[in-house]
Amino acid sequence: MGPRTRLVLAWALWLVTFGCCAAGLLVTLAITRPLTLAVLGEGAVYAFFFVLGFATVGLVLSLRRPGNPIGWLYGAAGLAWAYVIPVGPWVEKLVREHRPLPFVAQVVVASGDLGWAPAITLGITLPALLLPNGRLRSRRWRVVVASSVTGAVLTILAGPLSPGPLEEAGIDNPLGLGGPAGKVAAVLTIVGILLHWLSLPPAAVCVVLRFRSSRGVERQQMRWVAAGVAGAVAGLLLSLPGGLGLLPNYTSALVFPSLLLPPVAIGVAVLRYRLYDLDRVISRTLTYGLLTVLLGLGYAGAVLGLGRLLPEGSSLVVAAATLAAAALFQPLRRRVQQLVDRRFNRRRYDATRTVDGFATRLRDQVDLDALHGELLAVVDQTMQPTRASLWLRHAP
Numbered sequence: 001m002g003p004r005t006r007l008v009l010a011w012a013l014w015l016v017t018f019g020c021c022a023a024g025l026l027v028t029l030a031i032t033r034p035l036t037l038a039v040l041g042e043g044a045v046y047a048f049f050f051v052l053g054f055a056t057v058g059l060v061l062s063l064r065r066p067g068n069p070i071g072w073l074y075g076a077a078g079l080a081w082a083y084v085i086p087v088g089p090w091v092e093k094l095v096r097e098h099r100p101l102p103f104v105a106q107v108v109v110a111s112g113d114l115g116w117a118p119a120i121t122l123g124i125t126l127p128a129l130l131l132p133n134g135r136l137r138s139r140r141w142r143v144v145v146a147s148s149v150t151g152a153v154l155t156i157l158a159g160p161l162s163p164g165p166l167e168e169a170g171i172d173n174p175l176g177l178g179g180p181a182g183k184v185a186a187v188l189t190i191v192g193i194l195l196h197w198l199s200l201p202p203a204a205v206c207v208v209l210r211f212r213s214s215r216g217v218e219r220q221q222m223r224w225v226a227a228g229v230a231g232a233v234a235g236l237l238l239s240l241p242g243g244l245g246l247l248p249n250y251t252s253a254l255v256f257p258s259l260l261l262p263p264v265a266i267g268v269a270v271l272r273y274r275l276y277d278l279d280r281v282i283s284r285t286l287t288y289g290l291l292t293v294l295l296g297l298g299y300a301g302a303v304l305g306l307g308r309l310l311p312e313g314s315s316l317v318v319a320a321a322t323l324a325a326a327a328l329f330q331p332l333r334r335r336v337q338q339l340v341d342r343r344f345n346r347r348r349y350d351a352t353r354t355v356d357g358f359a360t361r362l363r364d365q366v367d368l369d370a371l372h373g374e375l376l377a378v379v380d381q382t383m384q385p386t387r388a389s390l391w392l393r394h395a396p
Helices: 003-031 037-064 069-082 088-096 103-112 116-130 139-161 179-198 200-213 216-243 249-271 275-309 315-344 346-362 368-383
Strands: none
Touching (some): 003 037, 103 139, 116 139, 116 200, 200 216, 275 315
């Protein structure tokens, strides 16, 4: 494709996906009753952090790295999640009211139960096999690609024709075929689902093997991917209590922002944007997270403690607790930053200690040759340049 064709196609994928989300919002506003903030919030989180998230990462990668297929796969994955959004509320209303379904609604209901298969193939399996440069590790991995693609195609084509109940809609498949044709469709659907899920473990193994064999820039790219996957797993674990009813339901919405972390991390890796800032990102995230928790606990403790000493309702309680938290912010931040850097950003911690030690010795150093050698040694330890030299200007 030429540059203009790629530009038009990339923007077309994103605009169609965005249009599906916007149309879904308009349909929801028009026919959903009762229309609550919870319904709107759940739809907005799903659209912005998941559907449009994948589509936007795909758009950026397609425009900046058009030769890498990962961006195009993400754009297609966003569209695969979004195409049913405009008619979803309408179909749900028809099913809830036990009204007859038009043909379009029948297609949406029949394909909805298995619509996740092509989206997962496009957004997870194939990008995992192509990380980070858009090429397979070797020709042997083509078998996994063929398995994933074949499974997704069989699932999306044969699934809507398989007879039986639909779990999401709670009704029998309106497009299910009877007799031998229905049995063949059911068998093909099962084969497609098996091929689809069997391709995911090898894709994960491919990422691990790529990480272990990577060096240099590719190593930094795979570290970003690993950080994104770790964040997604953490988000999934945090959302489980909400999904099981142990915590408020809104906590289960954490699953959508967390699932966006891997594509964002992969986008950074593919674009090679600030690759070497990963340690800094992790360090700052942990530092300010711990700092927020500690200051919050200290603030609550100060309010409760001073509330017992001062009259009830006194504004001095809040003022004193706020001043105490402000006074503790900088000392506590420095201490927490040192602890986090020691564990998660060791290179920065060691470099800081080296520079501090050199600054201390510099006060007593009078030998110019010794200072020259020690300064170059410090630069080598902290910056690790390929070559370093020191020029001195003689006094006139």
